[in-house]
Amino acid sequence: ELKVEQNPLFLSMQEGKNYTIYCNYSTTSDRLYWYRQDPGKSLESLFVLLSNGAVKQEGRLMASLDTKARLSTLHITAAVHDLSATYFCAVDPTSGTYKYIFGTGTRLKVLA
Amino acid sequence: SQTIHQWPATLVQPVGSPLSLECTVEGTSNPNLYWYRQAAGRGLQLLFYSVGIGQISSEVPQNLSASRPQDRQFILSSKKLLLSDSGFYLCAWSGQGVSKNIQYFGAGTRLSVL
Numbered sequence: 001e002l003k004v005e006q007n008p009l010f011l012s013m014q015e016g017k018n019y020t021i022y023c024n025y026s027t028t029s030d031r032l033y034w035y036r037q038d039p040g041k042s043l044e045s046l047f048v049l050l051s052n053g054a055v056k057q058e059g060r061l062m063a064s065l066d067t068k069a070r071l072s073t074l075h076i077t078a079a080v081h082d083l084s085a086t087y088f089c090a091v092d093p094t095s096g097t098y099k100y101i102f103g104t105g106t107r108l109k110v111l112a
Numbered sequence: 113s114q115t116i117h118q119w120p121a122t123l124v125q126p127v128g129s130p131l132s133l134e135c136t137v138e139g140t141s142n143p144n145l146y147w148y149r150q151a152a153g154r155g156l157q158l159l160f161y162s163v164g165i166g167q168i169s170s171e172v173p174q175n176l177s178a179s180r181p182q183d184r185q186f187i188l189s190s191k192k193l194l195l196s197d198s199g200f201y202l203c204a205w206s207g208q209g210v211s212k213n214i215q216y217f218g219a220g221t222r223l224s225v226l
């Protein structure tokens with residue numbers, strides 16, 4: 001069974017702190033995506049990682065991909081309250097159809 | 113630029129009633145289209161995807177069906193809703209080809225079956 005697991009599931013952190021969210025997947029894939037979801041809202045694309053060793057950064061967020069370890073990380077630097085949301089990673093295990101398998105999600109709360 | 117529209121935004125339906133949710137995409141042609149469901153506080157489950165008009169693939173056996181009557185229109189239906197059909201339904205699209213593999217999501221429909 002294809003699995004995409006994120007940890008932690010819940011994360012409460014103080015503003016200004018750093019933390020990393022992990023995304024492990026159980027199938028071969030060289031494409032991984034990160035999305036953000038605000039409460040009651042849809043999903044917003046954050047990062048697209050298309051090869052082993054890919055690293056993308058946007059503001060206080062940085063995502064990386066290690067396809068050999070089947071692991072992606074989303075690193076948060078000096079967190080601010082506006083980053084509070086649920087973060088999902090998604091893997092496309094089937095070439096050509098872009099059928100994502102979503103992770104369980106990490107609910108992040110940044111405390112002022 | 114491309115946009116995706118989904119409606120209605122909120123729907124409350126009695127058990128046993130029919131359902132029709134609509135999704136349309138503008139500004140692109142021949143997109144891949146997807147329907148997802150998200151239970152409260154949970155991740156996303158892919159329900160259906162389509163790579164072209166009339167081409168529908170079902171991922172999970174259930175009480176729902178999907179149709180794609182036009183290139184940029186994707187419809188999710190049910191003849192008789194169940195309580196377990198409640199959830200947040202999201203439509204998404206992606207382009208064709210490896211370089212266009214990001215899925216873009218609509219605003220979603222929150223369905224409550226009572």
